[in-house]
Amino acid sequence: MNSNPQTTNFTSLPIKTAQQAIAEADKYLEDGALGKRPFLSTRWNKVNTMVLGGFHFGQTYFLAGASGHGKSFFVNMLHTDFTSYYLGNQDVKILHFGFEMHAKDEMIRKMSQLNDIDYRKLVSSDKPLTIQELTVIRKTYDRMKNENIFYVETPSTRNKIYLTIKEFCKRFTNSKIVISLDHTLLVTPNAGENEIQLLAELGKMFIQIRKEFDTCNILVGQMNDKMESKERRDPTNPALHYPTKTDIHGSKQIYHAADIVLVLHQPILLNLEYYGKKRFPTQDLVALHCLKNRTGTAGLTRLKNNLQHGRFDTYENKLF
Numbered sequence: 001m002n003s004n005p006q007t008t009n010f011t012s013l014p015i016k017t018a019q020q021a022i023a024e025a026d027k028y029l030e031d032g033a034l035g036k037r038p039f040l041s042t043r044w045n046k047v048n049t050m051v052l053g054g055f056h057f058g059q060t061y062f063l064a065g066a067s068g069h070g071k072s073f074f075v076n077m078l079h080t081d082f083t084s085y086y087l088g089n090q091d092v093k094i095l096h097f098g099f100e101m102h103a104k105d106e107m108i109r110k111m112s113q114l115n116d117i118d119y120r121k122l123v124s125s126d127k128p129l130t131i132q133e134l135t136v137i138r139k140t141y142d143r144m145k146n147e148n149i150f151y152v153e154t155p156s157t158r159n160k161i162y163l164t165i166k167e168f169c170k171r172f173t174n175s176k177i178v179i180s181l182d183h184t185l186l187v188t189p190n191a192g193e194n195e196i197q198l199l200a201e202l203g204k205m206f207i208q209i210r211k212e213f214d215t216c217n218i219l220v221g222q223m224n225d226k227m228e229s230k231e232r233r234d235p236t237n238p239a240l241h242y243p244t245k246t247d248i249h250g251s252k253q254i255y256h257a258a259d260i261v262l263v264l265h266q267p268i269l270l271n272l273e274y275y276g277k278k279r280f281p282t283q284d285l286v287a288l289h290c291l292k293n294r295t296g297t298a299g300l301t302r303l304k305n306n307l308q309h310g311r312f313d314t315y316e317n318k319l320f
Helices: 018-033 045-050 071-082 103-115 119-123 131-138 158-171 195-213 251-257
Strands: 059-065 091-098 149-152 175-182 216-222 260-265 285-293 299-306 311-314
Touching: 045 285, 045 299, 059 071, 059 195, 059 251, 071 091, 071 103, 071 175, 071 216, 071 311, 091 103, 091 158, 103 119, 103 131, 158 175, 158 195, 195 216, 195 251
Parallel strands: 059 216, 059 260, 091 149, 091 175, 175 216
Antiparallel strands: 260 285, 285 299, 299 311
């Protein structure tokens, strides 16, 4: 036996009493009753209803979708809404980790929205803008100089992402913070880490972040190729059209870490003429599914893909 065993000093975890938890819960309820609970409203009333009035702080939202179905486009519109329709007396800052798209491309999307011009026309090389059209667009630049949105373009590891968020929150202590990350699979893995381990640890990290900094977190992820299988695109089997948890890449890891899981889906891109058991027409249809809602219910709301004016609109078909 070692006569001189080394001793290790352990620091215990903080313990909270039931009385303290009740006091915090009461404050939360009182803030809601007095209209003092901060939340972020969007331009779509049905989306707000789906997420209990709007996007809330201290929660993590996971937005999944197949490539090209409009995830980054949707987040770009959320950024605009969060800094335009915010209800409350506190300033909002957005820190966007845009690993998939350059900040300039985010700005071109905003130009599309503000000028009601198809995004494809703005980036087209065979039919580019004329100098006259560019002159008109330049007049909207001042409206786009949003000092509340900040961009990080360089992909990195979880540790650097965490430190960047920590410094950002420290810099803007008087603001409510939104963190968005597009997208999860572009985070640099640590040595020896596979994609599933990466997503698991990333999910755990954002649980810590929302608790530590009370941020509203929006993580963008990818669907696997199950949604594109022949069986799932069968018009005679509409029960299989809707996305499920297992259609999300690394579903177990991010799904469990998120408070709300949303899937953005454009069924017309899978050559479906009608969508689901209710046979929704797919022309211009953007289906936003809520697969998990920790404090509410799951469901589906529909948006309209208004490509001509560079935005998603509320779906107004009164037949359904």
